Structure formats: C-alpha cells, structure tokens
C-alpha cells in the first residue's frame with residue numbers, strides 16, 4: 001500500500017479538527033467530548049454535570065489504515081482480490097448503503113441517539129455502517145486515494161466554501177449565497 005496511514009491519517013491525535021474547523025479544546029461546554037469506551041451498541045446520550053447533552057465520540061482506533069490493512073488481509077486469505085475491482089467495490093458499498101436505509105425507512109424522522117431503538121436494531125445499524133466503511137476504504141485503496149489525507153484537504157476546502165461567520169445557522173448551499 002502506498003502510505004503509512006499511522007503517520008498521516010490524523011486520527012491518532014496528530015490532527016484534531018472538528019466539523020467546523022474548531023480545535024476540540026475550544027468547543028463550547030454544551031459540546032463537551034467524552035470517551036465512550038468503544039462499545040458498538042452505544043448508550044444513548046448522557047447528561048453531564050450541568051445537565052447538558054455530551055457529544056458522542058469515537059474510540060481512537062482502529063485507524064483508517066488499520067481497517068484498510070485488516071480488509072486486505074481478509075480478502076487475501078480468501079483470494080477475493082480478483083473480485084474487488086473499483087466498480088465492484090462501489091456497487092457493494094452502494095448495496096450496503098441501501099441496507100442502512102432499510103433500517104431507517106418508514107420510521108419518520110429519527111432523533112440523535114436513536115431513542116426507542118432496541119439494542120439489536122442498534123447493533124444491526126453498526127454492522128451495516130461498518131460494511132459501508134469497509135467497502136469505502138477498500139474502494140479508496142484500489143483507486144489509490146489516500147483517504148485520511150484527502151479528507152483533511154476536503155475539510156479545508158469546505159471551511160473556505162462555508163465560512164462560519166457567513167453561514168452560521170443557515171443550511172443554504174454555497175451556490176445560493178449572492179456575494
């Protein structure tokens with residue numbers, strides 16, 4: 001593989017960028033970050049001492065490169081690389097996205113933390129999202145896209161396109177802004 005993701009991926013603490021470009025340490029109290037212990041069937045949102053909802057976070061690992069390598073081992077052991085060309089992986093990933101959609105269909109809007117979902121439904125969702133991620137990472141590998149670095153570049157572009165001061169509280173697409 002082309003890269004040593006552990007050095008570049010930025011998911012092991014070298015780079016910490018939140019969705020709006022803020023350093024995590026500068027997030028407001030209402031968005032405090034808490035470790036969740038890495039359970040797949042995560043508990044619903046907890047309240048902190050001030051009675052505010054704590055933001056859900058991921059475990060530190062495995063990294064994208066870890067998952068890419070594990071999936072490469074999985075396919076090598078089965079001689080499945082012959083089937084895992086980019087288009088097949090794309091179709092497989094879209095199929096798994098469909099399986100995620102199935103879990104949400106006919107439920108109407110679903111609130112953060114999925115209140116009312118059973119542990120079994122949550123675990124099913126964790127499986128299907130994992131399938132999507134596994135195929136996404138393998139697709140990126142087979143297309144020689146260094147995804148951990150690409151996502152940093154894309155998030156930088158997103159911040160330029162959507163300056164926080166300009167778009168705060170608005171869901172308009174950037175093309176809808178006049179200036």
Ligand SMILES: Nc1ccn([C@H]2C[C@H](O)[C@@H](COP(=O)(O)OP(=O)(O)OP(=O)(O)O)O2)c(=O)n1
Nearest residue numbers: 071074075080083096099128130131132134135
């Ligand atoms: N040719 C294959 C088949 C499977 N997998 C791996 C990647 C996915 O994480 C998972 C997908 O397995 P299935 O196609 O059996 O799909 P599901 O696990 O979603 O099963 P189902 O379709 O019954 O829900 O297994 C793979 O890498 N290559």
